[in-house]
Structures are given as C-alpha cells and as structure tokens.
C-alpha cells in the first residue's frame with residue numbers, strides 16, 4: 061500500500077502476509093506528508109527490495125504503532141524511517157529497527173506462513189499460516205489498552221473501544237489486550253446463541269420431518285428404545301451416559317478453548333443409509349454445511365461420539381455472519 065500526498069490512514073486488526081515490493085515498504089509505504097496509524101496488526105513474510113521490509117516511512121510522514129507484531133519481513137530494516145514517539149507495545153522478531161519495540165522474540169504463531177517454493181508471487185503453493193497465538197506466546201496480555209487508534213493529535217478512540225479481534229472473538233480478554241490480530245482466550249464472543257436442543261426437531265425443521273418424523277432423529281442418534289447404547293462415551297471433562305442430541309462443548313487447545321459441536325450417531329449409519337450433515341447459521345435462514353470430516357472421540361459397539369469445529373464466521377449470500385446456531389441434519393439417502 062502506498063500512502064502519498066497528505067494521506068491519513070488507520071488500520072486495526074489487519075494482517076499483512078506475503079506482500080512483496082520491488083523497492084520500498086513491503087507491506088506499506090508513507091511519503092509526502094502522509095500519516096499512518098497501525099493498531100493490533102500482524103506483519104509477517106512481507107519483503108522489500110530496498111527500505112522497510114514491513115513499513116517504510118518517508119519524507120515528512122509519520123507512522124504510529126501500537127500492539128503490532130512484526131515477524132520475518134526482510135529488507136533494509138523491517139521498519140525503515142521514523143516512528144512516532146507515542147508508539148508502544150510492539151513485537152519485532154528479529155532484524156534491525158527504528159522505533160519503540162517492547163519485545164524482540166518469536167511471537168509464537170500456531171503456524172508460520174510459508175511461500176512453498178520460496179516465492180510469494182507464485183500463489184498456488186502459498187500457505188498463509190495460522191496467525192493465532194499459542195498459549196505460550198509472549199504476545200498474550202502484552203499490549204496497551206489505551207492504544208490511540210488515530211495516533212498523535214485529535215481523536216481519542218482507543219483499542220478498548222474495539223470489541224472483537226480479526227476472527228470475531230471477544231477483545232479484550234484477561235483484562236489486557238494482546239499483540240497482533242488475534243486475541244488469545246476462551247470466549248468466542250457474546251453473540252453465539254447455541255441451538256435450543258430440546259426444541260429440535262419436532263416443530264422447527266420440516267425438512268427432517270418429511271422423512272420419517274422425529275423418530276429418524278432418535279434412530280440416527282442411537283436413542284431408539286430398542287437400540288440404545290448404555291455404555292458411557294467420554295471426552296475430556298465430559299461423559300455422556302447415553303446417546304443424545306447435539307450439544308456444544310469447549311475443548312482445551314493451544315489458542316485457549318475451542319468451541320466444538322458434539323453429537324452421537326449409530327456406528328453403522330452408512331449401512332443403514334443415513335447421512336449426517338452438520339450445519340451452521342447466523343440467522344436461522346441460511347444454513348451452511350460444515351465440510352469438516354467429524355473427529356471420532358469415542359465409540360462402543362452401537363454408537364460413536366463425534367465432533368466438528370464450531371466456526372466463528374460464515375460466508376453467506378448476503379455477506380459475512382457470525383455463526384450463532386448449529387444443527388445436525390439427518391437424512392435417509394437410500
């Protein structure tokens with residue numbers, strides 16, 4: 061991105077990955093009286109042929125940095141040129157700098173980006189990584205809650221006024237904001253309304269009722285009186301003493317707690333001609349099929365316990381929505 065001729069620009073929760081510049085500013089360049097503010101952004105694997113692998117600040121221009129991560133942005137310095145004095149709480153993994161950097165260490169992403177063949181301009185084999193933070197990351201709670209989103213001068217909107225990270229998770233968690241685009245922690249967000257399991261499917265899902273009525277659900281989940289497992293099925297911190305309807309649960313992970321859906325199905329569902337599809341929705345109107353193959357958590361001779369990831373955001377025909385609801389659709393396909 062080039063900022064020229066008195067441009068004023070602010071960036072919040074933005075990831076800059078795998079950009080290349082022939083000359084200055086791998087991800088961004090500011091020159092000729094331009095002022096840029098970056099808050100809780102992540103810059104990784106950008107490169108410049110000349111000055112500023114991540115950012116170059118040129119003639120009579122300024123760059124204000126709060127709570128950002130800079131990792132592996134080769135060039136003549138990752139940050140070239142002056143950085144505003146009010147800047148603070150940024151991480152630079154290596155290289156040289158000009159600017160107020162608090163931490164010089166590995167940010168510990170879940171997975172670092174990889175250009176495959178070593179070249180980010182060949183797109184097919186690029187892997188943009190997973191920029192969420194591991195539980196051991198030094199970026200957790202290393203930011204400043206009073207980062208000024210418009211930098212020096214007028215305007216006092218702070219990062220604490222921004223309620224989500226790039227993935228829609230709650231920000232701030234654990235009282236202090238993290239560095240970079242992702243907030244580490246347990247809470248996916250206040251807006252997740254989970255399926256009201258007891259109401260499903262008798263009155264709310266005619267497409268399933270079309271088949272053989274609510275008995276299909278009981279049948280598929282192993283809940284028929286004649287075909288019910290009595291052995292406990294277990295998952296860490298959770299024991300189902302019988303098969304049952306879908307439920308959400310939190311699974312400990314490197315990024316805090318991941319929200320997953322859980323359901324049981326009879327082990328020979330394929331022979332019985334049953335198909336299970338996990339679906340998510342933001343508005344109970346458009347339902348998005350999960351493409352994830354369910355993970356098998358436990359099984360006995362009759363029933364297996366499986367789960368899939370609960371997504372944060374959904375792409376729908378009308379735009380991006382938060383995933384608020386889920387259901388498991390059971391069909392008789394033969």
Ligand SMILES: [Ca+2]
Pocket residue numbers: 175176177178179180181182183184185186
């Ligand atoms: Ca490539």
Ligand SMILES: [Ca+2]
Pocket residue numbers: 200201232233234235236237238243244
């Ligand atoms: Ca935090």
Ligand SMILES: [Ca+2]
Pocket residue numbers: 208209210211212213214215216217
């Ligand atoms: Ca300000």
